[in-house]
Amino acid sequence: MGGDYAPGMVVQGLDHALARLDSAQFLLFGDENQLAPLLRRHRRVAQVSEVRHTDAVISNDARPAAALRTGQSSSMRLSIDAVARNEAEGVVSAGNTGALMAMVKVVLKTLPGVDRPAIASVFPTERGRSVILDLGANVECTADNLVQFAVMGEVFARKVLGLERPSVGLLNVGEEQFKGNDSVRGAARVLQASLLAIDFHGFIEGTDIGAGTVDVIVTDGFTGNVALKTAEGVAKLYTRFLRESMTSSLLAKLGGLLARPALRKMRARVDPRLYDGAMFLGLNGVVFKAHGGTDAVGFASAVNVAVELVADRVNDGIKEDFACVNRDLQNDPDLMVHSNG
Amino acid sequence: MGGDYAPGMVVQGLDHALARLDSAQFLLFGDENQLAPLLRRHRRVAQVSEVRHTDAVISNDARPAAALRTGQSSSMRLSIDAVARNEAEGVVSAGNTGALMAMVKVVLKTLPGVDRPAIASVFPTERGRSVILDLGANVECTADNLVQFAVMGEVFARKVLGLERPSVGLLNVGEEQFKGNDSVRGAARVLQASLLAIDFHGFIEGTDIGAGTVDVIVTDGFTGNVALKTAEGVAKLYTRFLRESMTSSLLAKLGGLLARPALRKMRARVDPRLYDGAMFLGLNGVVFKAHGGTDAVGFASAVNVAVELVADRVNDGIKEDFACVNRDLQNDPDLMVHSNG
Numbered sequence: 001m002g003g004d005y006a007p008g009m010v011v012q013g014l015d016h017a018l019a020r021l022d023s024a025q026f027l028l029f030g031d032e033n034q035l036a037p038l039l040r041r042h043r044r045v046a047q048v049s050e051v052r053h054t055d056a057v058i059s060n061d062a063r064p065a066a067a068l069r070t071g072q073s074s075s076m077r078l079s080i081d082a083v084a085r086n087e088a089e090g091v092v093s094a095g096n097t098g099a100l101m102a103m104v105k106v107v108l109k110t111l112p113g114v115d116r117p118a119i120a121s122v123f124p125t126e127r128g129r130s131v132i133l134d135l136g137a138n139v140e141c142t143a144d145n146l147v148q149f150a151v152m153g154e155v156f157a158r159k160v161l162g163l164e165r166p167s168v169g170l171l172n173v174g175e176e177q178f179k180g181n182d183s184v185r186g187a188a189r190v191l192q193a194s195l196l197a198i199d200f201h202g203f204i205e206g207t208d209i210g211a212g213t214v215d216v217i218v219t220d221g222f223t224g225n226v227a228l229k230t231a232e233g234v235a236k237l238y239t240r241f242l243r244e245s246m247t248s249s250l251l252a253k254l255g256g257l258l259a260r261p262a263l264r265k266m267r268a269r270v271d272p273r274l275y276d277g278a279m280f281l282g283l284n285g286v287v288f289k290a291h292g293g294t295d296a297v298g299f300a301s302a303v304n305v306a307v308e309l310v311a312d313r314v315n316d317g318i319k320e321d322f323a324c325v326n327r328d329l330q331n332d333p334d335l336m337v338h339s340n341g
Numbered sequence: 342m343g344g345d346y347a348p349g350m351v352v353q354g355l356d357h358a359l360a361r362l363d364s365a366q367f368l369l370f371g372d373e374n375q376l377a378p379l380l381r382r383h384r385r386v387a388q389v390s391e392v393r394h395t396d397a398v399i400s401n402d403a404r405p406a407a408a409l410r411t412g413q414s415s416s417m418r419l420s421i422d423a424v425a426r427n428e429a430e431g432v433v434s435a436g437n438t439g440a441l442m443a444m445v446k447v448v449l450k451t452l453p454g455v456d457r458p459a460i461a462s463v464f465p466t467e468r469g470r471s472v473i474l475d476l477g478a479n480v481e482c483t484a485d486n487l488v489q490f491a492v493m494g495e496v497f498a499r500k501v502l503g504l505e506r507p508s509v510g511l512l513n514v515g516e517e518q519f520k521g522n523d524s525v526r527g528a529a530r531v532l533q534a535s536l537l538a539i540d541f542h543g544f545i546e547g548t549d550i551g552a553g554t555v556d557v558i559v560t561d562g563f564t565g566n567v568a569l570k571t572a573e574g575v576a577k578l579y580t581r582f583l584r585e586s587m588t589s590s591l592l593a594k595l596g597g598l599l600a601r602p603a604l605r606k607m608r609a610r611v612d613p614r615l616y617d618g619a620m621f622l623g624l625n626g627v628v629f630k631a632h633g634g635t636d637a638v639g640f641a642s643a644v645n646v647a648v649e650l651v652a653d654r655v656n657d658g659i660k661e662d663f664a665c666v667n668r669d670l671q672n673d674p675d676l677m678v679h680s681n682g
Contacts, residue, residue: 063519126578136514139522173477173566178404181480181563206570210578219567222522225514226564227571229547234572237467237551238579245607246600255600259586262593266586 001030001057001075002095004293010094011038013299014045020304027052027088029075054078058099060292067099068106076100080107083285089310090286092302094277094294100287101137101280108285111315113322117282118149119221119289120156121228122305124269125212131157132209134221135228135278141220143186146170150191151321152281153216154198159312160305161215169204169214171223179203183220197324239267277302279309282318286310342371342398342416343436345634351435352379354640355386361645368393368429370416395419399440401633408440409447417441421448424626430651431627433643435618435635442478445621445628452656454663455623459490460562460630461497462569462619463646465610466553472498473550475562476569476619482561484527487511491532492662493622494557495539500653501646502556510545510555512564520544524561538665580608618643620650623659627651 001007007030014026025048028035032053039046056074058067071077076095082088084107093100101117110117120133133149134141141149150168157166170188172180177188180203191200201214206227209217219227246256246263256263277294280287286309290302309315342348348371355367366389369376373394380387397415399408412418417436423429425448434441442458451458461474474490475482482490491509498507511529513521518529521544532541542555547568550558560568583604587597597604618635621628627650631643650656 061517124578126581139514171567173480173563176402206567206572207574207577209571210574210576222514223564223567226512226547226560226568230550230568230571231547231575233548233551234575235551235579236548237465238576240467241607241610242583245603248603248606252600252603255596255598255603257596258599259593259596262586262589262596265589266582269582 002093002100002292003290003299004094005295006094007031007034008038009294009296009299011035011042011045012296013294013303014049015042016296016300017303017307018044018048020300021307024048024307026050027079027082029054029079029082030057031055052078052082058096060096062096062099064096064098064102067096068102071099071103077103077107080104080285080287083287084108090288090306092288092290092299092306094290094292094299094302097136097289097292100289104280104283104285104287108283108287110282111284111319111322113326114148114152114282114318116145116148117280118152119224119278120153120281121278122161123209123228123231125210127212129161130209130212130215130217131161132217132219132224132228133281134219134224136221136225137280138221140222141183143183143190146183146187146218146220147190147325148282148322150187150198150200150216150218151325152318153218155317155321156279156281156314157215159314159317160308163215165199166215167199167201167213168216168218169201169208171209171217171219171227172203172205174205175203177203187218277305279305281314284315286315343434343441343633344631344640345435346636347435348372348375349379350635350637350640352376352383352386353637354635355390355644356383357637357641358644358648359385359389361641362648365389365648367391368420368423370395370420370423371398372396393419393423399437401437403437403440405437405439405443408437409443412440412444418444418448421445421626421628424628425449431629431647433629433631433640433647435631435633435640435643438477438630438633441628441630442621445624445626449624449626449628451623452625452660452663454667455489455493455659457486457489458621458623459493460565460619461494461622463502464550464569464572466551468553470502471550471553471556471558472502473558473560473565473569474622475560475565477562477566478621479562481563482524484524484531487524487528487559487561488531488666489623489663491528491539491541491557491559492666493659494559496658496662497620497622497655498556500655500658501649504556506540507556508540508542509557509559510542510549512550512558512560512568513544513546515546516544518544528559618646620646622655625656627656 028051032051035051058071058074058076079091083091118134119137122131133153157163172184277290288306290299370393373392376392399412399415399417420432421444424432459475460478463472474494498504513525618631629647631640
């Protein structure tokens with residue numbers, strides 16, 4: 001029931017998603033009076049779906065703590081409960097991000113070795129695609145948190161982006177070792193230690209995000225959230241400036257007409273709907289958050305990524321890696337970091 | 342002597358800058374063997390310039406503390422000393438940012454009421470131009486620091502951007518009051534108090550940077566640095582994607598040819614050289630840092646902004662505003678903020 005266009009875009013999105021799925025089954029939590037007519041229109045979805053009725057919905061402006069306390073029978077909470085009971089392998093929601101994070105932390109809990117889950121997203125770069133985390137789950141992060149994000153992001157890049165040896169960079173205000181705050185410097189020291197078997201590039205700067213200098217960008221939730229939303233805003237600004245230029249004169253209009261297929265291809269390359277939403281990494285269960293304003297195409301892409309996260313056993317990979325990390329750290333106590341170190 | 346193409350681009354840049362200046366005089370600090378032939382080629386610059394010879398230069402990789410300790414006779418330090426002695430009203434440098442900041446803090450000192458200077462920059466938005474600060478002088482900021490940045494940024498927007506009542510926003514991970522860390526929440530409380538006579542918009546997000554939602558964006562140096570460099574990187578990515586599209590087929594090439602004047606106008610609109618460099622606000626003296634890789638056009642724009650900062654008496658404006666702020670704070674001690682509150 002979450003998202004500006006739910007539940008219509010959810011059912012329509014599942015229909016789109018099914019085109020790319022061999023087999024998948026869905027539990028739909030929400031108002032059956034709204035869902036029934038939608039499922040009649042999308043028979044393919046109806047065949048693989050089961051509706052679990054509830055009237056309660058978490059509103060977009062609900063504060064996380066309140067949602068957790070009073071939203072026990074909400075569509076959001078019931079869908080998470082289904083994952084906790086192993087009735088479902090993952091949950092996709094376009095609802096209130098803060099409420100979703102609060103609920104999954106309490107209900108699903110973090111994987112062994114993970115102190116705090118992180119929000120991660122994939123985005124287009126000059127070199128292809130990269131993943132960035134955290135995007136807002138943790139506004140303040142210790143060095144330990146950042147190291148854990150690096151491990152989780154690396155597993156994701158290997159398993160889902162299919163990279164053999166993804167490179168990992170720590171977002172900072174400069175590349176020199178002495179730059180930044182205690183958290184990034186502490187995390188860099190641990191990641192540089194070869195034991196972790198991560199291809200650690202070192203510090204990167206904001207310009208490296210678009211350049212695709214590394215496959216995995218690690219940062220605290222405050223900086224990551226601002227950086228990704230800034231990128232989104234600049235992309236929009238450029239699209240607008242381009243449209244204005246291409247309609248500023250008769251010649252430009254004609255040029256734009258001739259170049260239209262090429263420009264359309266360019267737009268497809270950066271179509272925000274293909275990079276829609278974010279994964280919550282580090283939890284016992286797959287959790288994918290679609291954008292609140294997403295449409296059926298965006299929701300379908302969210303569902304497809306969630307299915308991939310399940311199929312690629314990303315959480316098992318994270319668990320295995322943390323087992324290794326913890327063994328290494330026990331063997332070499334110098335690597336234990338604390339945010340003030 | 343600072344910057345990749347100094348001192349050639351400095352002298353050539355001054356020549357460009359003079360085209361827009363009624364009267365200005367320059368003190369050039371550096372190697373006279375290199376400067377003399379350059380000034381022979383640029384007579385107009387030679388007529389209004391005086392060379393002060395020094396061999397010593399601060400290298401780009403010098404650490405701030407070392408530059409401060411051993412760079413007493415460097416071109417950077419001597420130019421700052423000239424401002425301290427009132428021989429010059431401001432300094433423009435394309436050299437090592439960290440060293441420049443360390444030196445001006447010690448030599449010029451901050452204005453009364455300002456605890457820490459901030460690095461500020463102007464950038465293009467959907468609505469025109471906005472100013473953002475801090476961009477890296479302070480990786481960690483208290484609520485007090487952010488409030489002071491807001492006051493300084495507001496004065497700049499009024500005096501230099503010519504806005505009657507500039508709006509001020511605090512960069513955060515969401516617009517709701519409860520979002521963010523203690524520093525941004527504490528600063529928001531003070532800025533909301535009507536006493537300060539600032540048009541405070543409230544919290545803004547990364548997307549608001551490109552949208553130009555507010556005239557002045559206030560943030561800590563870590564987030565601001567990453568945000569602006571991210572924007573720069575995305576702009577570059579878009580330019581590249583656009584170029585690739587426009588050469589991807591014969592039709593697109595023809596279209597690009599017809600639209601070339603319009604596309605050139607668009608590029609001019611976001612020409613990074615026009616937004617080159619950054620002001621150091623809050624010091625006894627005007628300090629402008631041009632980009633290390635800048636060319637003569639970029640350096641000229643830096644010089645012109647520095648002259649404007651002097652002519653518009655921005656520092657006097659900051660001093661006056663801080664006098665009012667401090668009076669208000671004394672009358673209402675509840676407004677005193679601390680980073681942990």
